[in-house]
Amino acid sequence: MVSATGVRALIDERGAEFEGYTFGFLDDMAKREIRRTILKAVAIPGHQVPFGSREMPIARGWGTGGLQITLACVGADDTIKVIDQGDDASVNAVNLRRLIAKTTGARETLTTGEATLIQSRHRIPEERMTAAQILILQVPIPEPLRHVERSVASARAMHAEADYARMWLALYEDVVRNGEVTAGAGYPVMVNGRFVMAPSPIPRWDIPKLNQADTLFLFGAGREKRIYAVPPFTNVQPLEFDDYPFEIEAFPNMSCRRCGATDSYLVTSPQADGGTLSVCSDTSYCDDVLAGRKVENQW
Amino acid sequence: MVEPLLRVRDLTKIYSGKGHHIVACEDVSFDVYPGEVLGIVGESGSGKSTVLQCLFQDVVPTSGAAYLTSFHEGERNMFEADRRERRELRTHRMSMVYQNPRQGLNLMVTAGGNVAERLLAADWRRVSDIRAKASDYLVRTEVPIERMDDFPAFFSGGMQQRVQIAKALANSPELVLLDELTTGLDVSVQAGVLDLVRDIQSRYGVTAIIVSHDLGVIRLLADRTLVMKDGHVVESGLTDQILEDPQHPYTQLLVNCVTN
Ligand SMILES: Nc1ncnc2c1ncn2[C@@H]1O[C@H](COP(=O)(O)OP(=O)(O)OP(=O)(O)O)[C@@H](O)[C@H]1O
Ligand SMILES: [Mg+2]
Numbered sequence: 219m220v221s222a223t224g225v226r227a228l229i230d231e232r233g234a235e236f237e238g239y240t241f242g243f244l245d246d247m248a249k250r251e252i253r254r255t256i257l258k259a260v261a262i263p264g265h266q267v268p269f270g271s272r273e274m275p276i277a278r279g280w281g282t283g284g285l286q287i288t289l290a291c292v293g294a295d296d297t298i299k300v301i302d303q304g305d306d307a308s309v310n311a312v313n314l315r316r317l318i319a320k321t322t323g324a325r326e327t328l329t330t331g332e333a334t335l336i337q338s339r340h341r342i343p344e345e346r347m348t349a350a351q352i353l354i355l356q357v358p359i360p361e362p363l364r365h366v367e368r369s370v371a372s373a374r375a376m377h378a379e380a381d382y383a384r385m386w387l388a389l390y391e392d393v394v395r396n397g398e399v400t401a402g403a404g405y406p407v408m409v410n411g412r413f414v415m416a417p418s419p420i421p422r423w424d425i426p427k428l429n430q431a432d433t434l435f436l437f438g439a440g441r442e443k444r445i446y447a448v449p450p451f452t453n454v455q456p457l458e459f460d461d462y463p464f465e466i467e468a469f470p471n472m473s474c475r476r477c478g479a480t481d482s483y484l485v486t487s488p489q490a491d492g493g494t495l496s497v498c499s500d501t502s503y504c505d506d507v508l509a510g511r512k513v514e515n516q517w
Numbered sequence: 518m519v520e521p522l523l524r525v526r527d528l529t530k531i532y533s534g535k536g537h538h539i540v541a542c543e544d545v546s547f548d549v550y551p552g553e554v555l556g557i558v559g560e561s562g563s564g565k566s567t568v569l570q571c572l573f574q575d576v577v578p579t580s581g582a583a584y585l586t587s588f589h590e591g592e593r594n595m596f597e598a599d600r601r602e603r604r605e606l607r608t609h610r611m612s613m614v615y616q617n618p619r620q621g622l623n624l625m626v627t628a629g630g631n632v633a634e635r636l637l638a639a640d641w642r643r644v645s646d647i648r649a650k651a652s653d654y655l656v657r658t659e660v661p662i663e664r665m666d667d668f669p670a671f672f673s674g675g676m677q678q679r680v681q682i683a684k685a686l687a688n689s690p691e692l693v694l695l696d697e698l699t700t701g702l703d704v705s706v707q708a709g710v711l712d713l714v715r716d717i718q719s720r721y722g723v724t725a726i727i728v729s730h731d732l733g734v735i736r737l738l739a740d741r742t743l744v745m746k747d748g749h750v751v752e753s754g755l756t757d758q759i760l761e762d763p764q765h766p767y768t769q770l771l772v773n774c775v776t777n
């Protein structure tokens with residue numbers, strides 16, 4: 219975080235770019251409220267804390283929750299990375315990154331290892347994140363009980379009482395009907411043995427990364443006005459039955475067509491010639507492997 | 518001396534309408550002993566269901582107390598339970614079979630799932646164990662096992678009722694509350710459900726309160742009986758005694774109606 223005089227100096231220095239905006243776009247009261255909400259969220263891992271989501275210069279549903287957290291946390295000396303489904307180059311990721319950099323003077327990067335703050339949609343980077351980094355995940359639907367309890371008040375009461383029988387029942391019915399728990403993106407997890415949490419629509423592949431990590435994970439849902447967190451070294455367990463254990467996606471006999479990696483989450487797209495193309499979902503990781511850089515990817 | 522499993526004292530429920538009050542039940546007191554079936558009989562509107570709804574905490578009583586031996590050693594009024602304790606009471610210690618199976622079942626969930634819900638609430642986490650237990654109870658309640666993974670929305674009323682009974686018994690609650698369990702069923706189906714409950718009772722010694730406006734049902738199932746009229750208990754005793762030698766004029770009327 220940058221000091222007040224630091225901000226002043228920065229604004230003087232880059233006055234043209236900041237014109238008409240406060241540092242980090244949000245006003246100080248908004249930032250203060252969001253930071254307070256983050257502290258609460260960290261204090262109660264997995265618990266959704268309401269906050270007064272602000273109007274942002276992007277549409278709700280495009281990462282406004284994540285963006286508000288990022289803007290409330292970022293300092294001028296931070297290095298930021300924004301990824302959309304693993305990709306730094308998507309229009310949405312580029313726009314968000316530009317907005318953050320422009321209103322704060324923070325450095326931009328595409329490389330996971332260089333970033334201090336990473337805002338992400340639908341992925342956790344393959345490269346193992348460190349205690350010096352924060353991952354901010356954009357969340358469309360923060361309530362994991364949404365599909366078993368439509369009433370918001372009842373769902374809250376269920377969280378308060380740790381009454382998750384209905385959630386388990388939905389998983390049981392899934393197993394009976396489909397022979398397995400079919401939940402793919404956003405597999406429900408139990409945080410710190412207490413709260414069932416929606417980990418945002420990350421693939422199963424990324425779920426184990428949440429458990430006992432070095433990194434702080436912050437989750438922001440702008441439209442639903444909720445912030446929650448998984449602090450470092452917190453137990454995060456996917457909901458699973460003893461005889462139907464949780465499994466991550468498998469890519470048998472597959473590797474990235476671009477970098478050759480066999481240890482990353484692959485996305486497969488159909489090709490004009492009728493074949494398919496599988497490449498790393500995480501473009502930073504793919505670039506690193508391609509360039510022969512050594513990457514610590516064991517989460 | 519055997520201690521009662523449940524003691525109910527001065528249970529009163531008053532519904533407040535516009536400028537008037539409906540006394541659904543007033544100063545109802547009774548004990549239920551382990552392994553016995555207590556019957557509550559009375560005409561429509563006499564307050565029978567209200568008593569069960571209060572005990573199962575579906576409605577909040579106006580005054581009175583109920584003590585369950587396993588709840589704070591029977592020393593705390595279970596009407597003063599907090600939310601968490603209330604859920605504990607409803608999912609582990611007591612169960613309710615509603616007159617309308619739609620109230621007691623989740624029709625969007627399979628028959629097996631309905632039974633499984635109580636087991637999941639009790640932290641069962643192995644699907645094969647859950648299914649073994651659920652199918653065991655569905656078999657006991659004569660629900661064809663091949664219907665286990667079907668939705669009860671498409672079952673007959675009698676079979677829905679049997680699924681409800683399986684669900685109510687699945688995690689061996691201390692006390693089962695049964696409200697008019699045969700009302701609304703065909704006479705032929707009624708007999709089957711009654712036989713089933715009697716069989717389960719004699720084999721497993723379930724403690725139950727069974728509410729009915731039908732003295733025939735009470736005669737078949739209840740060891741002791743309360744007779745209710747206008748929200749009050751007017752007579753209580755062994756079922757046989759009440760049937761043979763009714764004391765209160767209302768009970769006499771009731772018994773005469775049945776025997777004649
Ligand atoms: N939610 C309610 N609001 C107002 N009055 C109610 C409510 N529920 C029950 N009552 C009234 O309380 C009285 C007792 O009702 P209750 O349902 O307990 O009777 P019952 O003996 O179960 O009758 P039945 O045999 O018809 O089921 C009735 O006069 C009824 O109209
Ligand atoms: Mg009734």
Ligand SMILES: [Zn+2]
Nearest residue numbers: 474477498504
């Ligand atoms: Zn690659």
